[in-house]
Amino acid sequence: MAARTKSSEPKPTKGERTRARLLQAAAREFAQQGFDAARISDIVARAEVSQPAFYLYFGSKEAAYAEVINQFRTRLRNAIRSARLPKDLEKDQIADRVRWSVTTLLDALASDRDLLEVGFYQALAAEEIKAELSEQIAANVAAEQADGFFRTDMPPAFFANCLIGIIERMARSKSTPSERQQQARFIAELLLNGLRVQPHS
Amino acid sequence: MAARTKSSEPKPTKGERTRARLLQAAAREFAQQGFDAARISDIVARAEVSQPAFYLYFGSKEAAYAEVINQFRTRLRNAIRSARLPKDLEKDQIADRVRWSVTTLLDALASDRDLLEVGFYQALAAEEIKAELSEQIAANVAAEQADGFFRTDMPPAFFANCLIGIIERMARSKSTPSERQQQARFIAELLLNGLRVQPHS
DNA sequence: TGCCTATATTACTCGCTAGTAATGTTAGTC
DNA sequence: GACTAACATTACTAGCGAGTAATATAGGCA
Structure with missing residues (x-):
């Protein structure tokens, strides 16, 4: 996706894109399961990264929520x-x-x-x-x-x-x-x- | 179970009263914490019985909910x-x-x-x-x-x-x-x- | 009083999941 | 091509909390 035509955000680095994917995946899991029932393992699976990657971008489950x-x-x-x-x-x-x-x-x-x-x-x-x-x-x-x-x-x-x-x-x-x-x-x-x-x- | 649930409920047996207390306690915990965050230990504490008593009256947490x-x-x-x-x-x-x-x-x-x-x-x-x-x-x-x-x-x-x-x-x-x-x-x-x-x- | 059942308890197991340590792999720069 | 951050992974640990076995007590009825 070369959606590079933004003036304020020139290039989203790889980490930023991963973070965005994780956040979106988290939103979906939290929405569908609720905070307690949502599992980090499901969030990272949806974002197609592995578990510790989550903690590279969010301090905790609560922080992501x-x-x-x-x-x-x-x-x-x-x-x-x-x-x-x-x-x-x-x-x-x-x-x-x-x-x-x-x-x-x-x-x-x-x-x-x-x-x-x-x-x-x-x-x-x-x-x-x-x-x-x-x-x-x-x-x-x-x-x-x-x-x-x-x-x-x-x-x-x-x-x-x-x-x-x-x-x-x-x-x-x-x-x-x-x-x-x-x-x-x-x-x-x-x-x-x-x-x-x-x-x- | 003695099917005592007749017209005007003559005497609620001890078990029935315990069960009612548990149900009320469960309602409160579920209401305040939500299903997942509610803990059986808190429910039984509120009802002033101990953990296995809960399972005398309800098959599981889900059943009580x-x-x-x-x-x-x-x-x-x-x-x-x-x-x-x-x-x-x-x-x-x-x-x-x-x-x-x-x-x-x-x-x-x-x-x-x-x-x-x-x-x-x-x-x-x-x-x-x-x-x-x-x-x-x-x-x-x-x-x-x-x-x-x-x-x-x-x-x-x-x-x-x-x-x-x-x-x-x-x-x-x-x-x-x-x-x-x-x-x-x-x-x-x-x-x-x-x-x-x-x-x- | 003694018996039997209903009611309750103490003391566990066991799976599940958030979070981590150690280690590997890209991607950009010279 | 070699170097260095930034990014990511495999392989764990820790502890929490649902559910259970074995065991003990209350209370109604002969």
Whole structure:
């Protein structure tokens, strides 16, 4: 693979590539087996190196796990940043804005299912990062409330938790990008307008 | 084994009480540590018996885990049955009916946090039982759609998954019964009417 | 009281897996 | 081609924890 066309990373040395393979293999094993059941022997077999090679790059099983989690955190943080509601939309397009945010988050979470499984569903730190996500969402909701687009009789934090619950669940189901768009559309519609029949549909 | 499990359980024999203590201890350890990290030695210490006593009542660690999961499944099934929307309410009281269902489910899930943790969040069988729950909810939603109370442009299964995601998340946060009632109220309100400012509050 | 069964314990084995010491092999540079 | 890091391997050890054999005690009933 001569994917050498990177500006910032001129040439990944052999060790770096091995390390990357190990990390990916670790992510998969941790995702499928969980931390305790995952075996170093399986990780190195998947990466096609032998056992002590693992310890050339990671101090311990725990260290590798922590690094997988960190990778996920970083990606999710970036996604949260991208998902910020663009404020320059028309006032009547809240639906579009919410849909954009939900789509961005769903796509980011679905982009690497191993990281998702470890970082969002089995790590001790999962609640922590969800709290971070929750805060961001709540802040956005509060802003919309202040702007008069959202009703104010519902706590932003509560809404944020609902949205996270929904996203958690949707992210887990394998789906194509277009299916995810569809899901995002439904989610936005449900959260904005509810399931009750609309007075003037 | 003396099949003493009759109508009102006249006297639990010593063995039965030990077994119950072990099962409860196992539920706690499994909930807090996960299956692999949970140690038989910790379980028996918590139950205040010694190691081989465990194997008098459970064939293996796996067997005990399976029994914990089964306990949860049974309880949740009962809760689902109780949560069926009572059909004899007025047509204008959908909110009450949804609230009732949500409250019932939340209460049932919160009634034993160890079982909840194992059966809903860490068991391989968790997705299975959530699918069961999802079907029930979807069926209810479909009925409401047929009766003209819910909009029909949203798939019942999708709505069911959203609700489960929300309930999953809410159930995890420790809360008093009255807080749960409040949560249920918000959930019903959000899912029925949405977050957008209402045309005529 | 003495008997029998259910219940429990002490003191092990044994496999499995994270981690390591000693040693070998590439790949880049002169 | 020869030298030197960086990279990798074979062949171990250590200890943890599930499960077991042999043995001891409680408690209901004649």
